[in-house]
Amino acid sequence: MKSARILIATILLLAAVSVYVQADDRPLLTATVPFAFTVQNIDLPAGTYTISVLPPYNMIRVQSATGKSVALTNALASPSGPSKQAKLVFHRIGGHNFLTQVWEQGSQVHRDVPSGQLARELAGKGGKIQSTTILASASRRSQ
Numbered sequence: 001m002k003s004a005r006i007l008i009a010t011i012l013l014l015a016a017v018s019v020y021v022q023a024d025d026r027p028l029l030t031a032t033v034p035f036a037f038t039v040q041n042i043d044l045p046a047g048t049y050t051i052s053v054l055p056p057y058n059m060i061r062v063q064s065a066t067g068k069s070v071a072l073t074n075a076l077a078s079p080s081g082p083s084k085q086a087k088l089v090f091h092r093i094g095g096h097n098f099l100t101q102v103w104e105q106g107s108q109v110h111r112d113v114p115s116g117q118l119a120r121e122l123a124g125k126g127g128k129i130q131s132t133t134i135l136a137s138a139s140r141r142s143q
Helices: 004-022 118-123
Strands: 025-032 036-038 042-044 047-054 059-064 070-074 076-079 089-094 096-103 110-112 129-136
Touching: 025 089, 025 096, 047 096, 089 118, 096 118
Parallel strands: 036 096
Antiparallel strands: 025 047, 036 042, 047 059, 059 070, 076 110, 089 096, 089 129, 096 110
16 A cells, blocks of 8 residues: 555656756747757757757757657857857768757857767777858747
8 A cells, every 4th residue: 555655646647847947948949950959879860850958957858740759968158249040050070960069049048969879989090070050040938
């Protein structure tokens, strides 16, 4: 009987936390990425993605429009001048594309996405780095 109560309490707590996290995410931008790419160590196909900030605001979620592809990662906020346009910055190394920065329109900071293992290996082997910027539309949370 006691273990059943603990199980029910745990399930209710997890449900409450899940609702809180989903309700408190803040969509930053939506972009169509015309190539497959990697977020830290997670491979994602080409497509339309929404990038959101999650509490405590050092996490970002990159989620496809279909909801089938998702990556969560820490992102370091770096001071910069205000961005006139929402955008994503990718580095192409050795035929692979890596998300490296997320810029929110009008923000005084941008978010740096940490490199994953493959990006570090390719860069360490002297792979040439090419930068690509994808312009995005600013997302607004519907109230």
